[in-house]
Amino acid sequence: MKLDIAHVWDVSSATYDDKEGHGIQGEIEREAWKTLFQSLLPPGRLEVLDAGCGTGEVGILFAELGNHVTGLDLSEKMLAKAREKTREKTSGKQYDITFRAGDAENPPFEAGIFDVVVTRHLLWTLPHPETAVRNWKKVLRKGGVIIVIDGLYNGGLIERKTRQFISDFLTLLVERRYPGRRQYPDKIKNELPNPNGVPPKKTIEYFRKAGFENIKDLDLKEISEIQKEKMSFRKRIVFKPQSHLIYGEKV
Incomplete structure (x- = not known):
């Protein structure tokens, strides 16, 4: 099953950053994310695990904040994109970031070596999310923090389906192409x-069961509005973000 999952993201890697909410579009959004992360981090230079790092967007932000980042992902093609992006962004500046293949549910690291575990758009993809959160706690040092960004997608609501149909129709009309979407097979x-x-309640439940404390559910509406400003009309009409950031501490 993990090989099948990796294959889906290998295929998606070519266009992953083009999808709304995935690639960071412009300096305003970039600085908004960095300001938010900085407000949640302990002081000093940190060891950060970007679990399920994908094309490296979030890991690069943490590196730009002066931390050492390890990006972990099952998809070799996602990792290739991340490495290529890092080379492009590090022209004239050396970021301390490395990428390696591995299972984000079961990070292949010793216990207690990271100050931060961060994930974005990962938790929903995992067959064993509760186990993953427990394992992320294991690799954190005492006083370390976990940051999980996720949301609700493809919920099947009539409103969303209608909005998606209109967006697809406009894309077909304007661009003469159908915007196919890569989804998991049944x-x-x-x-x-x-x-x-x-x-959010489910993510918080995973955190509590794993023993995290000082749990927070943070609003991402400001960043969502920044993302929306960069979208074409046909994307804006279907973009109805339901994203959240859940934070916890290993005390």
């Missing part, structure tokens, strides 16, 4: 506990 979706995304 054989994978049927094995996932959160195939349509993870609501």
Whole structure:
């Protein structure tokens, strides 16, 4: 199953950053994310694990904040994109970031070596999210923090389907192409506990069961509005973000 999941993201890697909410579009959004992360981090230079790093967007932000980052992902093609992006962005500046292949559910690291574990758009994709959160706590040092950014996707609501149809029609009309979307096949979706995304209450439940404390559910509306400003009209009409950031501490 993990090989099948990796294959889906290998295919998606070519256009992943083009999808709304994935690639960071411009310096305003970039600085908004960095300001938010900085407000949540302990002082000093930190060891950061970007679990399920994808094309490296979030890991690069943490490196720009002066931290050492390890990006981990199952998809070799996602990692290739991340490495290529890092080379492009490091012209004249050396960021302390490395990428390696591995299972984000079971990070192949010793216990207690990271100050931060961060994930974005990952938790919903995992067959065993509760186990993953426990394992992320294991690799954190005492006083370390976890930051999970996720949301609700493909919920099947009539409103969303209608908005998606209108957006697809406009893309077909203007660009003369149908905007196909890569989704998990049923054989994978049927094995996932959160195939349509993870609501905040569920993420908080995972955190509590793992023993994290000082848990916070933070609003991402400001960043969502910045993202929306960069979108074409046909994307804006379907973009209705339901993203959240859940924070916790290993005390």
